[in-house]
Amino acid sequence: MTLAPDFWKTTPLAEMTREEWEALCDRCGRCCLVKLEDEDDGELMYTRVHCRLYDPRTCSCRNYPLRRTLVPGCVNLTPDTLEEAKAWMPTTCAYRLLAEGRDLPEWHPLVTGDPASTRRAGIAADGRNPPGRLIHESSVDEDDLQDHALDKPL
Numbered sequence: 001m002t003l004a005p006d007f008w009k010t011t012p013l014a015e016m017t018r019e020e021w022e023a024l025c026d027r028c029g030r031c032c033l034v035k036l037e038d039e040d041d042g043e044l045m046y047t048r049v050h051c052r053l054y055d056p057r058t059c060s061c062r063n064y065p066l067r068r069t070l071v072p073g074c075v076n077l078t079p080d081t082l083e084e085a086k087a088w089m090p091t092t093c094a095y096r097l098l099a100e101g102r103d104l105p106e107w108h109p110l111v112t113g114d115p116a117s118t119r120r121a122g123i124a125a126d127g128r129n130p131p132g133r134l135i136h137e138s139s140v141d142e143d144d145l146q147d148h149a150l151d152k153p154l
Helices: 018-023 064-070 082-088 094-099 142-148
Strands: 033-037 044-050
Touching: 033 142, 044 142, 082 094
Parallel strands: none
Antiparallel strands: 033 044
C-alpha cells in the first residue's frame, strides 16, 4: 500500500491504518532512552541510558515485533494509549505533535521524503543528541540512573 501524500493532515490518528501509524515514527529513538520522573513535581528527566533493545547506530529497535515481550515496560503506543503516554514522549514526537493539533516538523522523514533527515537534523538519539556516549541499560545500576540524567530536556 502506498501512503497518501500528507495523510497526517487529513486522517485523524484514530482512523489511521497500521502502515500510516507506523510511518509517523521519525525513528529518533528518544522514546528508547530511560527517563526518570521527579517524585515531587513529576518533571521528566531523560538519561543517556538506552533500552537494551535500542541500537544507537541504526536508531531502531533490535527486535521491534517482540519488544513488549522482551521489555515488559515498553509501551504499546496506539491511539488509545497516546494521551497517557504523551507525558514521556519527546516534544518533537510526531504522535505527540499531531495529538496536540500541531504539524510535523520540517525535518520529519514524511515531510522531507528522506529517512535520514531525522539524523541530519540532530534529533536522533545516536550519541550526537544527546551529545556524548549513550549507555546500554545493562551497564548501569538502577540506583545510579540519576548520575546519567541529562542537563536539559530533549
